[in-house]
Amino acid sequence: MSNTVNKDENKVRVEHLTKFFGDLHVLDDVSFNIKKGEFLCVVGPTGCGKTTFLNLLTRIYMPTKGELYIDNEPADPKKHNLAVVFQEPSSMPWLTVEQNLRFGMEIKHLPKHEIDKRVENIINLLGLQEFRNQYPHQLSISTAQRIIIGRAFAMQPDLLLMDEPYGQMDIKLRFYLEDEVIRLWREMGTTVVFITHNIEEAVYLAERVLILTNKPAKIKEEVKIDLPRPRDVSSPEFIEIRNHITDQIKWW
Amino acid sequence: MDEKKKVILKLEHISQSYVVNSQVKDAVEDVSLEVYDNEFLVILGPGHCGKTVLMNIIAGLEKPVGGAVYLDGEQVEGSDKRIGMVFQSLALMPWKTVMANVEFGPEVAGVPKEERRKTAQKYIDLVGLKGFEKSYPHELSGGMKQRVGIARAYTNNPEILLMDEPFGQLDAQTRYAMEEEVLRIWEKEKRTIIFVTNNIEEAVYLGDRIVLLSNCPAKVKEIYDLKNLARPRNTTDPEFLRIRTEISDNTDLAL
Numbered sequence: 001m002s003n004t005v006n007k008d009e010n011k012v013r014v015e016h017l018t019k020f021f022g023d024l025h026v027l028d029d030v031s032f033n034i035k036k037g038e039f040l041c042v043v044g045p046t047g048c049g050k051t052t053f054l055n056l057l058t059r060i061y062m063p064t065k066g067e068l069y070i071d072n073e074p075a076d077p078k079k080h081n082l083a084v085v086f087q088e089p090s091s092m093p094w095l096t097v098e099q100n101l102r103f104g105m106e107i108k109h110l111p112k113h114e115i116d117k118r119v120e121n122i123i124n125l126l127g128l129q130e131f132r133n134q135y136p137h138q139l140s141i142s143t144a145q146r147i148i149i150g151r152a153f154a155m156q157p158d159l160l161l162m163d164e165p166y167g168q169m170d171i172k173l174r175f176y177l178e179d180e181v182i183r184l185w186r187e188m189g190t191t192v193v194f195i196t197h198n199i200e201e202a203v204y205l206a207e208r209v210l211i212l213t214n215k216p217a218k219i220k221e222e223v224k225i226d227l228p229r230p231r232d233v234s235s236p237e238f239i240e241i242r243n244h245i246t247d248q249i250k251w252w
Numbered sequence: 253m254d255e256k257k258k259v260i261l262k263l264e265h266i267s268q269s270y271v272v273n274s275q276v277k278d279a280v281e282d283v284s285l286e287v288y289d290n291e292f293l294v295i296l297g298p299g300h301c302g303k304t305v306l307m308n309i310i311a312g313l314e315k316p317v318g319g320a321v322y323l324d325g326e327q328v329e330g331s332d333k334r335i336g337m338v339f340q341s342l343a344l345m346p347w348k349t350v351m352a353n354v355e356f357g358p359e360v361a362g363v364p365k366e367e368r369r370k371t372a373q374k375y376i377d378l379v380g381l382k383g384f385e386k387s388y389p390h391e392l393s394g395g396m397k398q399r400v401g402i403a404r405a406y407t408n409n410p411e412i413l414l415m416d417e418p419f420g421q422l423d424a425q426t427r428y429a430m431e432e433e434v435l436r437i438w439e440k441e442k443r444t445i446i447f448v449t450n451n452i453e454e455a456v457y458l459g460d461r462i463v464l465l466s467n468c469p470a471k472v473k474e475i476y477d478l479k480n481l482a483r484p485r486n487t488t489d490p491e492f493l494r495i496r497t498e499i500s501d502n503t504d505l506a507l
Contacts, residue, residue: 170451176505197425239488243488
């Protein structure tokens with residue numbers, strides 16, 4: 001599978017997204033587009049409404065105002081294929097690694113040969129052959145999370161949402177997993193929205209970073225990142241972007 | 253310079269093992285270490301064994317199978333009130349207010365109310381929780397709960413403060429905020445701090461020295477002296493990043 005998507009095509013349009021919980025104004029008139037196959041990171045100060053933002057994109061919550069379009073149609077989880085990866089690995093404990101990878105595709109009634117093909121592809125991309133018949137409790141947290149991420153990519157979703165999947169992992173492991181997610185993304189051409197508190201992570205991963213303001217969250221700034229990959233986190237260009245984004249949201 | 257440093261705590265040949273499924277598992281193997289008075293020592297361990305065990309042994313909460321701990325030259329047996337602890341799990345009492353949690357130690361020790369209130373208030377103010385004395389833990393954010401834990405540990409007036417991954421559950425930004433806080437408090441009220449973490453950036457930000465442990469069983473792999481890295485440290489400073497990379501390269505990838 002090669003990445004043959006037309007990069008100029010808008011896959012997702014978010015228009016005037018606004019959310020109130022009672023009197024609490026969480027999201028204020030947020031509009032932006034996501035191109036097909038783009039890797040977009042969203043950062044913002046702690047408590048700014050990042051998770052609400054994500055839950056609006058997944059349609060777990062409905063917006064107070066505004067709309068989300070996928071391929072020019074209002075997003076509908078029944079029609080569109082939305083995949084979500086949370087901070088805690090969310091595998092089914094009674095299913096093996098391979099069964100977990102198949103699960104979503106079976107629900108979507110994909111043909112068996114297609115499921116077989118995609119599962120093999122993901123297992124090979126992740127190098128997880130030795131784990132295929134194991135259960136989640138036999139895996140480390142990081143391996144369990146890799147399975148969930150592989151499962152999400154295998155769905156070939158219209159939109160893949162990741163909510164701080166590497167939250168508490170230290171740099172060595174994090175860089176390894178970040179390289180892996182970039183490899184999957186490039187191979188599969190998936191459209192990704194990745195939410196994080198960690199600015200170094202956002203600059204390492206993203207083609208574009210959306211910076212949110214404090215509650216009620218608006219888009220404060222959009223930063224395009226075209227540094228070559230793999231990115232060098234010690235390079236002056238990288239540090240300059242990292243410092244700039246930090247300055248925009250720093251509260252600590 | 254080394255000659256002037258006073259050794260306050262000494263670990264000599266500490267080993268710890270457990271029997272798991274009738275097999276002996278070594279958690280800590282022959283750890284020897286000198287901790288200087290009022291230094292900020294970070295114990296960095298990328299793996300899943302040894303760090304908390306080592307803390308528990310220093311705190312006297314468990315007895316090592318080999319070796320001994322010396323505080324001010326005397327062997328430590330069991331828990332000692334000169335050694336205080338801040339837990340990752342917080343261990344706050346949910347039915348008690350911030351004030352009642354913070355003054356709990358001196359209350360149990362029989363310190364009169366007026367006196368212990370004064371001490372508790374001093375440390376509640378110091379950690380930035382003034383105005384929250386009557387709040388309950390469930391009304392506080394993660395960072396604020398950790399502040400309560402730190403104030404409580406200080407109120408017992410220990411010589412040595414053990415902090416066992418206190419910020420492990422916080423998001424990256426709140427973690428930066430708390431790291432700055434813990435340094436600010438330490439600058440104001442100098443104590444010897446032994447801070448355990450698995451986060452290399454946090455270790456380089458905080459430590460006067462970093463003791464890097466190996467994966468299971470925990471052994472001392474390397475000691476980094478960061479005395480010359482000026483404070484306040486900047487996480488994107490080239491020298492900071494160089495040290496971070498050097499330590500990262502010296503650890504195993506624990507997938």
